[in-house]
Amino acid sequence: MAASGAARKAAISTSSRLKQNRSSGPTRQTVERLQLGLTLASLRHQARRSQGEAGAVIGRTAGRISHVENGKGGFGTEELTRLLDFYGASDQERETVLALGSAARRRAPRRGYVDNLPEPFQRLAELQAASAKIRWYECGVIPGLVQSPEYVRALMALSNAIYWSDSEAETVERTEFRLEHQRRVLEAGTPKRIEVVFTEDALDNVIGSESVMRGQVLHLLQLPERQPGLGIRVVPRGTPDNPALGGGLVVLDFPRAPGVGFATVLHGAATYYDQAEDVEPMQRIFERVGQLALGREDTRALLIDRLKGAR
Incomplete structure (x- = not known):
């Protein structure tokens, strides 16, 4: 009987150690x-x-x-x-x-994670700043990381009283946050690769004024000169078979960690994905729009033509 009790204690001890090892693993x-x-x-x-x-x-x-x-x-x-x-x-x-x-x-395990907590954009900025690589695609709008200050201000001004209650103070706060977001990500201590792709109609859709749009084009030309790890490319107007028309997405890569992806939304909480069955299709979408986009030099030539008034 004593031997049996000792055996049970040993078994319980072994089971406890196994559980502890599993919980302390990676x-x-x-x-x-x-x-x-x-x-x-x-x-x-x-x-x-x-x-x-x-x-x-x-x-x-x-x-x-x-x-x-x-x-x-x-x-x-x-x-x-x-x-x-x-x-x-x-x-x-x-x-x-x-x-x-x-x-x-x-x-x-779960599929998407919806960030409904306070200040979600703050955590988005922190995730992007901590990443090693960012791939960002937008259709019809300039991606947030490469928006000029004037474009940001005009975008926030037109969003006032639509996406939030009419408030000049909140409009200013959101503008300042977007610009601080850019600074934190683009000037992060650890160098990162950033690939930005957008459709050419983003240059046609006037935000603010023609002057703001001209400044935005100039910003797109100058920014890669200050940020060697940044690549900007445009999918030309009329390009057939774009699998990402009408949408936008961001994929973040981290050192020794699974990738994180999310679809950009007009309004509401962001839904993040970190499971391979969700992130891998987003990576393939970005790869495809990258194949459809002009190269960096041809994109630069297109932007210069826009400055010269070519259409």
Whole structure:
């Protein structure tokens, strides 16, 4: 009887160790874990705290803090609460982090992740800044990363009282955020490759005025000279068999992590995809529109012709 009890204890101990090993193994990076990590890193930097100091607050190593900040794990609610206290987080930041923490701990596979939390565009900017490569396609509009300041202002002005309540203050705030978003991504400390493709009718669709559009064309010519990793290409008007007419998409690649894709939307929460069955078709779509687009030099020639008034 004693031997049997000892055997059961040994079996339970072995099972417990196996479960512990499984739970401590590599964690797949997901959109939620990436967003949690980037948000925690941002709060820590704002609080001017080191990873070692943060780890000491919750009894973890600096390496574990780094692991989570890089989207490779998560923390429990109690640990997150203590970190948020340590960082002096606001009520809205606490709500966001705790919600992301809950989503990051989810083990069951899911397809799309809808970001309905406060300040979604802030997390989009952080994801893009942290990526190693960005592929961005738009139909009929200049992609956000390469919009000129005047184009951004005109776009936000015409969106006022349509996509949000009539508010000059919010229009200014959204304009400033878009420009800051561009700066953060284009001037990120780690060099990245950025491939931008859009359809030629984006140059015909006047936003603001003809003067704004002329400035936008000049911006498209000058920007790659300041950003060596940036490539801008145009799909010419009338190009047949474009599989992405009427839509837009962004695919983000991360070092040693699955790609993340999302379709750009006019309004509402962004839905992110990080499963291969969703991301791979988006990658193929971008590859196809890239094949239809002019090369960089031919795109440059087209833009110069636009400046000269050619149609």
